Amino acid sequence: MPTEEELEQMSPEELAAYQKANCLFCKIIAKEVQSKIVYEDESVLCILDINPAAPGHVLVIPKEHYALLPQIPEEVMAKLFLVAQHVSNAMLRALDTQGTTLFLANGAVAGQRSPHFLFHVIPRSENDNILPVPDKQLPDAQAQEFKRVLPALLARTFGQPPPITEKKMPPPPPNTPAAPAPKPAAQLTDDSLDDIAGLFT
Amino acid sequence: MTCELCERMKNDALFVSDAFAVLLPKKVFLPGHLILAPRKHHVILEELSAEELSVLFGAANKISSLLFDSLQAHGTNLLVRNGIPAGQDVGHIVIDIIPRWKTDNLNLQWPPQQLPADVFEKSFSRLTAELEGNIPGHKPKEETYVMDESGGITTEEQPSPEQDIPDSQSLPEDTPTDKQAKNTPWKPPQDNRLRHLLRLP
Numbered sequence: 001m002p003t004e005e006e007l008e009q010m011s012p013e014e015l016a017a018y019q020k021a022n023c024l025f026c027k028i029i030a031k032e033v034q035s036k037i038v039y040e041d042e043s044v045l046c047i048l049d050i051n052p053a054a055p056g057h058v059l060v061i062p063k064e065h066y067a068l069l070p071q072i073p074e075e076v077m078a079k080l081f082l083v084a085q086h087v088s089n090a091m092l093r094a095l096d097t098q099g100t101t102l103f104l105a106n107g108a109v110a111g112q113r114s115p116h117f118l119f120h121v122i123p124r125s126e127n128d129n130i131l132p133v134p135d136k137q138l139p140d141a142q143a144q145e146f147k148r149v150l151p152a153l154l155a156r157t158f159g160q161p162p163p164i165t166e167k168k169m170p171p172p173p174p175n176t177p178a179a180p181a182p183k184p185a186a187q188l189t190d191d192s193l194d195d196i197a198g199l200f201t
Numbered sequence: 202m203t204c205e206l207c208e209r210m211k212n213d214a215l216f217v218s219d220a221f222a223v224l225l226p227k228k229v230f231l232p233g234h235l236i237l238a239p240r241k242h243h244v245i246l247e248e249l250s251a252e253e254l255s256v257l258f259g260a261a262n263k264i265s266s267l268l269f270d271s272l273q274a275h276g277t278n279l280l281v282r283n284g285i286p287a288g289q290d291v292g293h294i295v296i297d298i299i300p301r302w303k304t305d306n307l308n309l310q311w312p313p314q315q316l317p318a319d320v321f322e323k324s325f326s327r328l329t330a331e332l333e334g335n336i337p338g339h340k341p342k343e344e345t346y347v348m349d350e351s352g353g354i355t356t357e358e359q360p361s362p363e364q365d366i367p368d369s370q371s372l373p374e375d376t377p378t379d380k381q382a383k384n385t386p387w388k389p390p391q392d393n394r395l396r397h398l399l400r401l402p
Contacts, residue, residue, distance in 0.1 A: 036321075038328045046332075048325055051313030056324035069279075070266050077262065078255035085254055086332065088283060089247045094331035095324060099284025100246070103309070106265060107276025110301040111310050119279075122311075124286040130311040131280075133288035134228040134297070142232050146225055147215065149271075150235075154216035154223055157267050158260070 020065045025116035029063050043076055044083045053122050053130045056095045060084050061118040068106050068117055080119075087121045097123035101131060206293035207242050220256045223264060226297070228290075230307055233272045233300040237261050243294050246283045261296045274300035278309060 002010075002018070010018060020026060027033040029045055038058060039046035049057040060083055066072050072080070088100040104119040105112040122130060138146075210222040217223075219240065226236045239257055243249055249257065258279075265277040280297040282288040301307065316324075 036325050038325065039332045048321065048328075052316060052321075053311035053314065055316055055320050056328055058328070069262050072262075074255075074259060077258060078251070081254045081258045082251050085246055085249065087328075090328055090331035092247070092284075094327040097286070099282075099287035099289065101283065101287045102246070102279070102281035104279040105276065105309075106269075106278070107301065109303050109305075110276030110278045110299075112276070124284065124288075126286050128286065131288065131309060132230075133282070133290065134226060134230045134234065136229050136231075138225065138229050138232060138234075143225060146233070150215045150223075153267055153271055154264070157263050158216065158218060 016067070019067070019115045023065055023114075023116045025061055025114060025118060026065055029061065039083065039087065041083075043079055046083060046087055049120070053120075054097075054124065054128060056091055056097070056123045058087050058091075058121045059118050060087065060121060061116065066117045067115055069104065070106075072117065084119065084121055091121070091123045095123050097125055099124040103131070204242055204291075204293050206238055206291050206295070210238070210240065218260075220253070221260050223260075226295075230297070230299050230309075231301070231305055233268055233274070235264060235268070235298045236295040237264060237298060238293055238295040244292050245289075246281060246294055249294070257296065261298055264298050268298065268300040272300045275303050276301040280309075 007015065007018070024033065028035045028047065035050075036048040037045065038048060043063050045061045045063055046058050047061070049059050060080055062072060062076055062080055064076065069077070084102055088102070091097050091100050101122045101124055102119060103122065124130065206224070209224055210217055214222045214224050215235070217240070221240055222238050224236050224238065226234055237257065237260060239249065239253055241253070243253075261279050265279060268274050268277055278297070278299040278301060280299065281294070282290075282297070283294065299307075
């Protein structure tokens with residue numbers, strides 16, 4: 001067992017290797033630690049949570065060790081969510097439940113408890129108090145700020161122009177210079193990022 | 202019956218692609234909370250095809266990363282509230298994407314339980330039986346409910362795919378045969394999912 005100091009001095013790669021070697025879920029996947037397996041294939045393992053929120057609470061686990069969702073390759077992610085859908089479907093069919101929750105946490109502050117990325121599928125019943133529902137009204141100023149900044153950020157992420165919600169301009173007649181481009185809804189500057197980050201500091 | 206969310210996608214979205222739309226939710230857990238919805242009207246998770254699932258959660262992951270960066274979040278949660286008991290509040294399936302900060306005072310943790318052994322075993326045997334032979338290769342199981350054009354729901358004990366599922370696009374081209382269902386020893390109640398579908402606003 002390395003000391004805390006040794007852990008701190010490890011490179012990110014060493015730390016990852018250390019976490020992997022000591023990962024409970026990797027041991028469960030290797031069948032070195034016993035678990036209740038409800039589904040298994042070449043890349044995904046589903047087990048019952050031993051401290052469930054409700055009977056039938058399932059953990060969907062990629063067999064490869066990843067710490068966070070963004071590290072997971074696309075095809076593995078597609079498989080994980082497909083299995084999650086099957087698990088949810090199975091709960092609706094086989095358990096006395098009328099709803100399911102998929103819960104994912106990226107990062108300890110979000111409630112991630114294990115260094116091996118996994119997510120929860122939880123059968124739900126009325127008034128089970130497992131998770132709250134959103135209940136806050138976003139202040140108008142913040143909503144406006146998000147509407148100003150996020151379309152351009154999302155467009156940059158997904159590689160498409162922002163949606164045009166204003167009245168469409170008729171196409172310019174031939175042989176006339178194009179009209180000056182309308183001012184974009186949001187300029188992507190560091191300022192706008194600072195603005196939006198400033199909302200939370 | 203018009204869907205509130207389908208309407209909002211037309212002029213109140215932050216971003217719209219062919220496959221999905223990103224919007225500000227009406228009620229939020231925290232500022233920066235976004236919702237991601239498939240463009241095609243689907244009520245519950247089980248209706249999404251494998252491809253739709255893959256695209257949707259791939260996008261959710263990218264948006265989650267965007268929130269990390271632009272809002273300097275310390276973590277993110279992805280949440281699917283599937284059905285009324287899970288807190289679904291609009292009749293169109295959405296993924297909640299929630300940025301988290303160390304000091305956000307949001308508690309999304311459920312109290313862990315120790316279940317009596319027989320309850321645990323029962324949920325285990327029912328789920329494994331339901332998932333057995335249902336290999337994600339990977340088609341959703343045959344639907345036991347359908348929604349007609351007007352939003353009403355009809356159901357039959359043994360739906361024949363052609364007659365009872367008008368919205369064939371939401372299903373893969375070849376659905377698994379009834380053989381698997383017949384081999385399942387425990388027959389699930391047919392109306393489990395109907396109960397919550399009917400009550401969606």
